[in-house]
Amino acid sequence: MSASAVFILDVKGKPLISRNYKGDVAMSEIEHFMPLLMQREEEGALAPLLSHGRVHFLWIKHSNLYLVATTLKNANASLVYSFLYKTVEVFSEYFKELEEESIRDNFVIVYELLDELMDFGFPQTTDSKILQEYITQQGNKLETGKSRVPPTVTNAVSWRSEGIKYKKNEVFIDVIESVNLLVNANGSVLLSEIVGTIKLKVFLSGMPELRLGLNDRVLFELTGLSGSKNKSVELEDVKFHQCVRLSRFDNDRTISFIPPDGDFELMSYRLSTQVKPLIWIESVIEKFSHSRVEIMVKAKGQFKKQSVANSVEISVPVPSDADSPRFKTSVGSAKYMPEKNIVIWSIKSFPGGKEYLMRAHFGLPSVEKEEEEGRPPIGVKFEIPYFTVSGIQVRYMKIIEKSGYQALPWVRYITQSGDYQLRTS
């Protein structure tokens, strides 16, 4: 169905570790991978799918590693990519960072994990929480687990094992919204959307049943709560962790679930409702050929006065041959990054409603280079705590467990920049 073998290669293409699942592809085939990759890269036709003869390589790159799955057959490509990313996820949970070093230090575990993740080319147990139950770092917990049935067998909740205990039962809810924005050179908004995720950190004993209430408009309409005093949000295209009962959500928009232990992403959603760009940038880039470039950037915080945007970074493109930078900023500091051909203007805290200015001056060489340069966009990074741009709110979090303990939910809201670009003329 999918992969014949999985390889992890270092940055030079040398196999660090490999696992042959089916034996229908010679393990030496991987030697063709790197040359092929280089060749395609030179041609500029790099694709996540390379073929050498009958063998197809589906690969992803993670930090300085290549994860490659080979297949002969008509595999399901998206399944293979999902699997490779899942592998990265599992390894990262085991070793914090997945990189060459951590693989070298943990050959045995990696090999065991690869064994467990996939059987004969078909993904098996890929839930890292479950894997951690029987493939342990030190390999000493297993005595206790000998007689225990793997939790997957109980089947009802494969993502949570029984008998978890905490002294203090708490749930931390993080509502994180990132704003994607694309603005035309003449200032019209081409695309503005909010991608939100709700992340949970769960420290709860037993098998708790959780219900999350949001100010979901559809729900409000269903229950007749859509009064004027209740502000509601229309969630568009919601995606849930496997623990959420999709059928219930479909029926009555209830988000109910038995959570996995620890960190996980409960749901994500997307809103394409137009919102005012949170940080608005106006820029004038004047290029006087053969002599200088003058840049004037005006940034305006278009959010509530009470809120403050933290660690704002505005990156402004400059020509690659610019030199002798000079800056003047009304607040924050500016820094020229010649290796990226940008100026980064960073502002520690940026209260709503304020407007700041930066001027930059660069010299240009008198000899101009042949090629015309493109005009990369201005990028903005920021983070606004205690604020959601969509207005989404957690109305309640109900925690029900057999033993009837009291548990506290904590909620935190953050809005941050996603892919936030403003094109320059």
Added chain:
Amino acid sequence: MSAAPAYSEDKGSSAGPGEPEYGHDPASGGIFSSDYKRHDDLKEMLDSNKDSLKLEAMKRIVAMIARGKNASDLFPAVVKNVACKNIEVKKLVYVYLVRYAEEQQDLALLSISTFQRGLKDPNQLIRASALRVLSSIRVPIIVPIMMLAIKEAASDMSPYVRKTAAHAIPKLYSLDSDQKDQLIEVIEKLLADKTTLVAGSVVMAFEEVCPERIDLIHKNYRKLCNLLIDVEEWGQVVIISMLTRYARTQFLSPTQNESLLEENPEKAFYGSEEDETKGPGSEEAAATTLPARKPYVMDPDHRLLLRNTKPLLQSRSAAVVMAVAQLYFHLAPKAEVGVIAKALVRLLRSHSEVQYVVLQNVATMSIKRRGMFEPYLKSFYIRSTDPTQIKVLKLEVLTNLANETNIPTVLREFQTYIRSVDKEFVAATIQAIGRCATSIGRVRDTCLNGLVQLLSNRDELVVAESVVVIKKLLQMQPAQHGEIIKHLAKLTDNIQVPMARASILWLIGEYCEHVPKIAPDVLRKMAKSFTAEEDIVKLQVINLAAKLYLTNSKQTKLLTQYVLSLAKYDQNYDIRDRARFTRQLIVPSEQGGALSRHAKKLFLAPKPAPVLESSFKDRDHFQLGSLSHLLNAKATGYQELPDWPEEAPDPSVRNVEVPEWTKCSNREKRKEKEKPFYSDSEGESGPTESADSEPESESESDSKSSSESGSGQSSSESDDEGPDEDEEKGRSSESEQSEEEGEKRKMKKRKKAPEGAGEGPSSDEGSDSSSSSSESEMSSETEEEQVEPASWRKKTPPSGRSVPAAKEVSLLDLEDFTPPSVQPVSPPMVVSTSLAADLEGLTLTDSPLVPSLLSPVSGVRRQELLHRVAGEGLAVDYTFSRQPFSGDPHMVSVHIHFSNNSESPIKGLHVGTPKLPAGISIQEFPEIESLAPGESATAVMGINFCDSTQAANFQLCTQTRQFYVSIQPPVGELMAPVFMSENEFKKEQGLQAGR
């Protein structure tokens, strides 16, 4: 600890990889000695009796394997430890074995017995891993052992072990494909499994081993649909793609009658948008409006699949979303496909590899169903941070989506892209503009103007690409664009990109009459630089020369001859060939006049404008989401997605026996007169119930064993979980009607039970227990149980009681139930019909039963005994007449119908020496002396099946030939009918229930 120094030593050597190897002269055997030494301490550790040492050694060995080093010489030492009690060591030994067993087959066999023991271990984890390793050892010799192990594991109590068994199936198949038939049996069995854990794995095995055996899916189809949402993500993907294929073979195309929509894409567009904005509510709306518009009625099972996969669009796994998307694209009616667009657009936020796959698929879909993605146009806008391959794909999608209304926006966006640094992307953008211009006539001039402006771009690549595109555009309407051609002609001085030069030359040649003055001049220049040109340019120069010679020979005759003679001595043979060919054509010579007279027609024929179309145009014949689609070529093992069938195959194959059984109610039966059993609305709720059925055989054995053993109990308990869940789920969709039904069902049960208890005290006990259990649960199995005892009882009495000479009513034949023949013989006739009618609801056939209820014996279905082809013209059918055989009450009478389809008479028909299983006996029919052509005859024979369903095999002999035939009786045909009044029946029923 002694291990510590050894370990650190090893670490030292691995820190400087290969040091010892290089240090020694390979010829001196140094490698071996050092290697030997190094492995020696490992061996020692493995031989020690401390688990910790063993573990340490195994860890180091596995690390060696992982690094790709050869550790095969340790095999004997490692294999010994396979029986180690420490599970951690065991696990690593397993890992080692899987890696090296193939190389060291003889030694590997030593470990087999350990695995066989492991397969019997009380711990399911160990059973599973023993099976997993056993099946991973690719040694042909152990195939029979593997087969046995798989078969056993397939009926293991633990779903985890069954799942492992499912995984082992393709492994064994790849090792020895001769086992296919046996494996299919196992797959069939596992397909019937109701746990979500197994479902994904067994479908995977099915896809690997026997994807062509679509018939195995029928009975499990509804169950799979219902389980789908609870299966883990990988299993979901596999099941969905299998179901896609299945649905394509079993259902009718939902789009076949939508030609109206086809003509009007606008409509589809609005339809889809509506769908998205209105959300869940709109589905019903769509469902209600659709049937009104067209006569096509979707099979309820088809609907079930679509409905059950829809929530999965919200899955976190990109693979699942993609799988559902392709399912909808391939199976859903046009109006409903729209729902996937939003989910796909969301995947664009995912990793770039996933984006790559998704965009490829979106590109294909957007050609067919443009309206679907139009609302999301802006989501495909290109970010400067996107990798090139993503940019190009997004461009493709944007181009596909461009239409009259949104073209200004799209073009403005393209303008931005042209300024990008990424040259390849710019080139692709220009191509895209060209495509927009061809497809949308209104903006053609705008595009052309824009492209002409690009001609003055500083970047040569941009200019070259523009020229190529302009050439294609001009070809569509050459007349008005003399100016542009002139402008292009000027470019020949500067532009160096061969493709662009060739394009310009071709344009000038083609439209030389529009630029009569410039064309010869261009040729002059090109003649000058001819030798330095690239091959494609040279070819176009020859082309241009030839065309000018034909139209303007006065000015260009000499030039042409010059070019041709240059070409004659070119290094490239193509160019030499072309020159020779052209010369013969255009220059009139003495002998070859025939063709040259038509030279003008040949060269200056009006040429059709090229169609600029997407490279994704025909990709949709590959199943979306498959690797083959991604490659745009067939990958090994790709299975063509079958076309929709013209006529729907029989939908009843998906009906599963037992649930129908429970459904029978008087009301239902009455309804049957007006409509088929499965009305549309019922079908919706039907499948959810029927999914929990089991194959007949299993439930039979279940019912028999349930009273015997505790183990049987527990297994049936676990099985019950499934249906309960399903019922819960189904409940929401079921209306009050179904509750009513349930009530009827209960009543029905009470009615049925005593029928068994009635006259047979022998079975009282068994039926007692079963009926009492049936009170507590409404599981379908118990229904079966109740029926079963009835059959036992009926079979036992005949010795004591003479069988009434009345007709029989087959009560329990599940498979071949045919309406009973009712002949007005016995006094309680009325009751019997009502009884028959009562039970009639039990049948599975869709056919309206009531009309045939009163039909005579001839209405009973004939079974084929001998096909006329096999019988050389003699066709033989048989029916169970359901009358006692006159000769012997133990025998079942069978009517044999002979018909002669051959040219000559068949003589001397009789039964030859029967080869019968113990206990079965046959009363032969009298010999038929002769059967003339076209004639038919009927004979009656008696068979004592000895109350078993074993087949009676015998020979049919004619004078010349012998045919081996066999008759296998369905259970229902083995019973003698009993008649009683309704009151009697109820009374007996009451007794049976034990109350």
